[in-house]
Amino acid sequence: MPVPAPAPEDLSLRERFVAVRAVTERLAARLTVEDQCLQSMPDASPTKWHRAHTTWFFETFILERWQPGFRPFDPSFRMLFNSYYNAVGEQYPRPQRGLLSRPGVAEVGEYRRAVDAAIEALLAARGDEPELRSLIEVGLSHEEQHQELLVTDIKHALARSPLRPAIVKSAEPLAAAAASPPALEYCDFEGGAHAIGHDGKAQPQAFHFDNERPRHRVWLEPYHIACRPVSVGEYLQFIADGGYHEPSLWLSDGWAEQRRHDRSAPLYWQLEADGRASSYTLAGQRPLVPSEPACHLSYYEADAFARWAGKRLPTEAEWEVAAERGLIPVASDHLDAERLHPRTMIRAAHRGGVWEWTMSPYVAYPGYRAPVGAVGEYNGKFMCNQVVLRGGSCASPAGHVRTSYRNFFYPDARWQFSGLRLAGDGPA
Secondary structure, three states, X not given: OOEOOOOOOOOOHHHHHHHHHHHHHHHHOOOOOOHHHOOOOOOOOOHHHHHHHHHHHHHHHHHHHHOOOOOOOOOOHHHHOOOOOOXXXXXXXXXXXXXXXXXXXXXXXXXXXXXXXXXXXXHHHHOOOHHHHHHXXXXXXXXXXXXXXXXXXXXXXXXXXXXXXXXXOOOOOHHHHOOOXXXXXXXXXXXXXXXXXXXXXXXXXXXXXXXXXXOEXXXXXXXXXXXXXXXXXXXXXXXXXXXXXXXXXXXXXXXXXXXXHOOOOOOOEEEOOOOOEEEEEOOEEEEOOOXXXXXXXXXXXXXXXXXXXXXXXXXXXXXXXXXXXXXXOOOOOOHHHOOOOOOOOOOOOOOOOOEEEEEEEOOOOOOOOOOOOHHHHOOHHHOOOOEEEEOOOOOOOHHXXXXXXXXXXXXXXXXXXXXXXXXXXXXX
């Protein structure tokens, strides 16, 4: 189970609950009713489903246990909006969530308001109980994760429309984005023993998920790592050099994936025969900006680019050590800015607003034990066949941008704001 944390000093837990729930509704308010029902692929979910599932989490794990005389808002929701919690019961098939025309968007709104009122009443009556507060903090961080998924899922859906609809204002004036990114420089790190993972002693009140612990020692050989992510301009050079058609650059599974889909560019990019290049953003279709970080890359694409550049991806331990020493800033654009697109890179050290693929498989840290019970299914059971990403993106909630955060996806995933940072062995 994620480690509990008190609310920020300027917010009570009730105020934080209200604020987090309001962000979800503010994001959904940018969309039409029809938008909220779209599911464009099995890995994505409709906005309506995200709104209902995050509410289901509070109803199932908190109200069902803590509210006197609990009665569900609708008994059928227990199955409809259960994502993957086998200990709770049956789940509606994930690839078919877009077929759920009922309940409608308005009824999901009623569901949210009813559960919100019940949680606020529970906090007023029993808000000083540590275990209850802990579970509510878990629910809030869970909802914040779904806010990021809501953004990336609706982007994937809206990109299918020939209208190229916009739900935010233009991400950045193109004239201001014409400058080249800072030089791609590298910082050297000595080998030896280093500690990674969330430090519960140094940060006893900082919220974190169970997969970020325990803090432990790792041995690193000397390495170097780039001061910023790879840019759009640099990735265009990879494409122009035939990178998508050179099998020696690709892992076997990646090459098979590439041939199966006949890809020639990252997701959402459109390259014209006359040299024009654009991409779909949540501000609509716009020209590619060379100084922005390249994003919407799969692990396979990131790894192929690194090989083409004569480098490799960093391990998650190398990434975290560099981040803790200040090379990779933890401050960046995030969901609160509501730009929903990476910003141009203008500083020498820049994180860019994209998740960064590492070469590390998503596995348990030494000494990790998944919590017992349904909430224990949150992270531990996914520690197989996925790859770790680090950092955070322009769609990540601010509180989730920290050096120890471990995101994870399958290597073919491209619909997240995912990019890469180069690394290599020894000094640069």
